[in-house]
Amino acid sequence: MVPLVFDPIYSQLDLPRRHRFPIEKYQGIYDALIAQGITESCFHRPQPLSEQRILAEFDPDYIGPLLEGALDAKAMRRIGFPWSSQLIRRTRTAVAGTLLTAELALAHGKALNLTGGYHHAHYDFGSGFCLVNDLYLAANAMLASPDIDKVLVFDCDVHQGDGTAALAQGRDDIITVSLHGEKNFPHRKQVSDMDFGLPKGTQDNEYLPVVENALDMALNLYRPDAVIYDAGVDIHIDDDLGHLDISTQGVYQRDRLVFNRCEQEGLPVAAVIGGGYQRDIPALVEVHLQLFRAAGVISNTTSRSAPAY
Structure with missing residues (x-):
């Protein structure tokens, strides 16, 4: 069974009424997986990341005041x-969840975190609902393994992974690839190793070849030893913030493509669910579940309540 990482605190955050962030979705994904027969034994629970670990890798002048309020x-x-x-x-638990996912991926070939993808967090500031960059921390954790010399961060969230790109700038052991809406947040883009800006209204038949070509190019050019995959679903046609027109089936096909290609290359994959901003939480959960179907965690059958395209 593919290892899964979750803690109830992922959805335990009191936010102002009508706040834009769909905090309930993480518990919703967990509940949906349990309803489909996934047992508690498949889940691994992270311990909160220590303040010392965070301070060691990011600007103390940002992290210190952040942690202290x-x-x-x-x-x-x-x-x-x-x-x-x-x-x-x-935050400390969610970020630790991605590090645990990376560890489990190295041991089992792939692992999935039921949160993660805080790619707008930079060395000295947070942005866009991201306080600490878990993808960068997980890449560094993977590189500590004697068998891993290079990690690919393959970011398919609709928003560019600007924080990850800036943090890994000038490094040849962390490769950043971002496929994102060109006219979407952040307005000031950073320079990844490879960037693929997509126009508004991009559909499946235009999107999926870009994903395939981007992944093939990255694997062939950089020859990574492991992959961190940000499987954001804010590319979906019904997403409130995405502005792309990717179907639910298109999300599944994208995720399956990534897992299949990495499996062909013998590369461990640590996946995080990334962004997704529909206010309809059950509908949003259904789109996120495509990652778990693509990974073989649950069967590839669409629920009756899910949109059909």
């Missing part, structure tokens, strides 16, 4: 969440 109001507005001790506990 002393970050200025402008910096918190850029993050998009009101500060609370609960937010910090959740």
